[in-house]
Every structure is written in structure tokens, then in C-alpha cells.
Amino acid sequence: MRFASLGSGSRGNATLIESGSTCVLLDCGFSVRETERRLARLDRTASDIDAVVVTHEHSDHISGVATLSRRFDLPVWATLGTATRGALRELAKLRIFTAHESFAIGDIEVAPYPVPHDAREPCQFTFDNGAQRLGVLTDTGCITAHIVEQLTDCAALMLECNHDEEMLRASRYPQPLKERIAGRFGHLSNGQSAQLLEAVNTRSLQHLVAVHLSEQNNKPELARSALSDTLGCTPDWIDVADQSEGIGWRNIS
Numbered sequence: 001m002r003f004a005s006l007g008s009g010s011r012g013n014a015t016l017i018e019s020g021s022t023c024v025l026l027d028c029g030f031s032v033r034e035t036e037r038r039l040a041r042l043d044r045t046a047s048d049i050d051a052v053v054v055t056h057e058h059s060d061h062i063s064g065v066a067t068l069s070r071r072f073d074l075p076v077w078a079t080l081g082t083a084t085r086g087a088l089r090e091l092a093k094l095r096i097f098t099a100h101e102s103f104a105i106g107d108i109e110v111a112p113y114p115v116p117h118d119a120r121e122p123c124q125f126t127f128d129n130g131a132q133r134l135g136v137l138t139d140t141g142c143i144t145a146h147i148v149e150q151l152t153d154c155a156a157l158m159l160e161c162n163h164d165e166e167m168l169r170a171s172r173y174p175q176p177l178k179e180r181i182a183g184r185f186g187h188l189s190n191g192q193s194a195q196l197l198e199a200v201n202t203r204s205l206q207h208l209v210a211v212h213l214s215e216q217n218n219k220p221e222l223a224r225s226a227l228s229d230t231l232g233c234t235p236d237w238i239d240v241a242d243q244s245e246g247i248g249w250r251n252i253s
Helices: 032-041 065-072 087-090 145-152 165-170 175-182 191-199 219-229
Strands: 003-009 014-019 024-026 049-055 076-078 094-096 104-106 108-114 125-127 133-137 158-160 207-211 249-253
Touching: 003 032, 003 158, 014 032, 024 094, 049 065, 065 076, 065 087, 065 191, 087 165, 104 207, 108 145, 133 145, 165 175, 175 249, 191 207, 191 219, 207 219, 207 249
Parallel strands: 024 049, 049 076, 076 094, 133 158, 158 207
Antiparallel strands: 003 014, 003 249, 014 024, 104 108, 108 125, 125 133
């Protein structure tokens, strides 16, 4: 199994997961043209994608999904709450799943799990090919016992490090927006993601990627420092998927 990020942040998110002959796109918050440009960096085209899986309906995660689905005849998997919003509900190849039941896309078992976020029915996922497992967690306001259970023993993790708490407090954001970001249904701070790492079993961990960093309220070195202190590794062992470049392919052995 391998994975790559096309870009991650408040201006667009998309992650590519491959195993065997199966290629899954998790979210698509970019235009189709921009998505194709970013796929080309990974030596892939939209025609290589077998399906799109959606976490929730916020525009930085779905703005390109409907057009991509129509243009390339791609099935789109979403919860009912997510699918009832906007253009997704009109898609011919819409597939509905519940947040507590896994489903298969080719060689990959996709296991959704619900998360606390200010969307209609948000969820995050693990991706398993029977030998390796990738866990993804973004757009979550707090850590629950169920999240810990889902992400333990993963070989690779993509974890939200949206903000540094001190930078957010000192920012020029309006107070209600600060409270929304830092609240129970907002986004995880560097410190919260570090606490999650303390709670999950990381003995099998080969890759750790910090994702969904705020360009205004975080810095890659702060996210790396928080996570590496918990893992006991060097900061440069941890990847950061930024808004412009994401990260290239990471292989899980």
C-alpha cells in the first residue's frame, strides 16, 4: 500500500491511496484542472482513480468532487448526511455508507468512523489491504475513545495539526471564529494530536504525516516538534503535507 497528499489545508484537501490495482481518492477540494495538475506530479491521471470517498461536505473537501465524478464516471462514497448537501445528492454514481460499517473498493477495505466536527455527518477513515493499514484523521474538534480505538496499530497515520494554541489565541481572527476552531466541533491543535499519539499503539508506525495545518495559525516546525516529542523521534522523521505541495508517495511495507 502507498499514499500521497495532493495538498492539505483550508484551501483544499485530497489524498490518494493505492493498493494493488486499486486507487482511491479521499476528498477533492480542488478544481478538476488543479486536481489533474497535482495528480500529474504523482504520475497519475484522474482516469486511474477507481472511486472518491468523502469525509464531509465542507468546500475544502468536496468542491471538486461532483465535477470529477461526472467527467470521469467515478463512484462517490459518502454518508447520507454528507450526500444531502449540494451537488453530491444529484450524482448518478453516489454510494451511501454508514459511519460504523466498512466497505470494499477493489483491494482496499475502507472503515469509516464518526468524528466530532461541525458538519452534518462527518467521518474519517482507515484503509486496509489485509497487510497494511493507513489511518486518517482531520477535521475533528476533540479526541474520543472510539477514535483512539480506530487508529491504534496503524502502519501509517495522517493526523490533523490545524493550529498552535498560542498562535490561534494571538491571531487577528474574530473571537467567535477562534472559539469555533478550538472548540469541541472544530479542529485539532498540535497538542491534541500529540495527546492522541500518546493514547494509540504506535509500535507498527512507519509513517506519520501532519495534515490540515493552518497557514495563519501554525508552522510546520511547531507541528513536528509537538509530535516528535511524544514519539521520541527526530522532528525531520515526521512529514508535513502542506497546502501547495502535499507530499509525494509514501510506501507502507
